[in-house]
Amino acid sequence: MELLETGEKTVFAGGTDLIPMMKRGKIRPRDVIDLSGVGGLRYIRRSDGFFMIGSRTTVKDLVDTQLLDHRYAAIKSLGRYFGVEPTRTMATVGGNLASGGERDLPQIFEVLNAKVKLLSAGGERIVGPLECRPASGELIVEITVPELGPRTQTWFSKFEKRAANGIGVVTTAVFLKLSIDGSVEDVRIMLNRVMGRKPGRLYLVEQSLKGRMIDADTLNNVATILEDEINPASDFRASSEFRKHISKVLVGRALLECVKRIRG
Amino acid sequence: MCETDPGVINVYKIELRINGVQVITEVRGRDRLIDLLRKVGMMSVKEGCSTGDCGSCNVLVDGELVNSCLMLAVQARGSDITTLEGLGTEDKPHRLQLAFVEFAASQCGYCIPGIIITAKYLLDKHPKPSEEEIRRMLTANICRCGGYTRIVEAIKTAMAGGDG
Numbered sequence: 001m002e003l004l005e006t007g008e009k010t011v012f013a014g015g016t017d018l019i020p021m022m023k024r025g026k027i028r029p030r031d032v033i034d035l036s037g038v039g040g041l042r043y044i045r046r047s048d049g050f051f052m053i054g055s056r057t058t059v060k061d062l063v064d065t066q067l068l069d070h071r072y073a074a075i076k077s078l079g080r081y082f083g084v085e086p087t088r089t090m091a092t093v094g095g096n097l098a099s100g101g102e103r104d105l106p107q108i109f110e111v112l113n114a115k116v117k118l119l120s121a122g123g124e125r126i127v128g129p130l131e132c133r134p135a136s137g138e139l140i141v142e143i144t145v146p147e148l149g150p151r152t153q154t155w156f157s158k159f160e161k162r163a164a165n166g167i168g169v170v171t172t173a174v175f176l177k178l179s180i181d182g183s184v185e186d187v188r189i190m191l192n193r194v195m196g197r198k199p200g201r202l203y204l205v206e207q208s209l210k211g212r213m214i215d216a217d218t219l220n221n222v223a224t225i226l227e228d229e230i231n232p233a234s235d236f237r238a239s240s241e242f243r244k245h246i247s248k249v250l251v252g253r254a255l256l257e258c259v260k261r262i263r264g
Numbered sequence: 265m266c267e268t269d270p271g272v273i274n275v276y277k278i279e280l281r282i283n284g285v286q287v288i289t290e291v292r293g294r295d296r297l298i299d300l301l302r303k304v305g306m307m308s309v310k311e312g313c314s315t316g317d318c319g320s321c322n323v324l325v326d327g328e329l330v331n332s333c334l335m336l337a338v339q340a341r342g343s344d345i346t347t348l349e350g351l352g353t354e355d356k357p358h359r360l361q362l363a364f365v366e367f368a369a370s371q372c373g374y375c376i377p378g379i380i381i382t383a384k385y386l387l388d389k390h391p392k393p394s395e396e397e398i399r400r401m402l403t404a405n406i407c408r409c410g411g412y413t414r415i416v417e418a419i420k421t422a423m424a425g426g427d428g
């Protein structure tokens with residue numbers, strides 16, 4: 001940690017985000033610290049009802065691991081949605097979280113109620129996945145995910161303007177838990193753009209779903225609430241109107257996929 | 265390994281295997297794997313986009329598919345690298361290379377080494393992939409000349425064959 005302390009240091013994990021940012025002139029690092037020599041940061045362990053994921057764990061490690069079952073479909077779907085194969089081989093969990101913004105892992109870890117541990121010479125700090133940009137001298141070291149219980153399911157999907165490797169115009173991550181009677185016991189929904197360009201939870205939609213059965217009426221209601229709850233920014237890829245429309249479609253489908261899989 | 269002296273470019277001596285041959289070489293901290301590979305003569309490795317989007321620079325590192333324009337040379341220390349030169353030669357071509365020639369899958373040729381490496385990677389993981397699986401894996405590579413019809417046909421034919 002002493003290395004990170006002195007001056008402005010840039011951390012090089014997988015390089016899949018850092019190098020493109022450098023090439024595009026967005027980051028001009030002076031001192032770069034390569035993490036490949038730091039052992040003990042790449043692991044996926046399960047203990048006492050939690051999964052512990054080291055920050056240098058690659059996206060491919062997450063997709064391939066046998067430790068996560070079908071309930072963690074949100075994570076498994078990264079094999080389809082996160083870049084292309086070489087990207088997944090090199091990109092790290094810590095790197096994606098540190099870069100933040102509209103990226104995939106912050107949304108997925110948020111609906112999984114994960115916590116992120118940052119380490120510095122001064123100690124450690126535990127934060128949520130949407131607010132874990134490391135301060136100077138800090139390094140993301142571990143992500144802790146509580147194990148999913150019975151009658152739960154997660155889902156992630158991305159609407160992109162290419163067959164693959166596109167920037168997510170709309171991405172959604174959903175966690176759903178059904179009661180024994182089939183009604184919604186708990187739900188968490190993330191979208192990449194809720195206000196402007198900021199990702200966020202759909203608290204009003206979540207509230208409207210609790211205690212209800214998921215059917216055509218509930219989904220129509222979800223669409224109506226979504227219409228007012230979000231105001232995604234337009235840009236060259238898609239207008240705000242289009243993003244809103246796709247958001248409704250993706251969230252509705254994600255909820256249905258979760259229900260289908262919980263019912264089995 | 266790190267730059268302990270800000271502003272100074274440090275040089276590191278590293279050891280790795282390239283296409284089965286042990287190589288000991290000096291690299292700068294800022295050199296990428298593609299820089300190292302081309303310096304030692306592996307000219308099949310092409311720089312296209314420099315941002316890991318086009319796949320022209322694809323190589324295998326310990327059997328994994330990697331963008332060599334994104335990986336630092338020092339990060340490949342101790343690893344086994346495979347480039348197109350390691351797959352086959354004119355005298356003893358790999359059956360993927362034969363298939364690409366037979367199907368005239370290459371036009372300008374720039375994307376081809378990266379595509380063959382991706383195909384080799386796929387073949388090693390899934391010996392009998394469907395067309396859908398081939399095309400999905402090939403999202404790692406951009407071909408602007410004539411991809412991907414003949415490329416996919418060549419890979420399908422090569423896959424149907426024996427081992428390696």
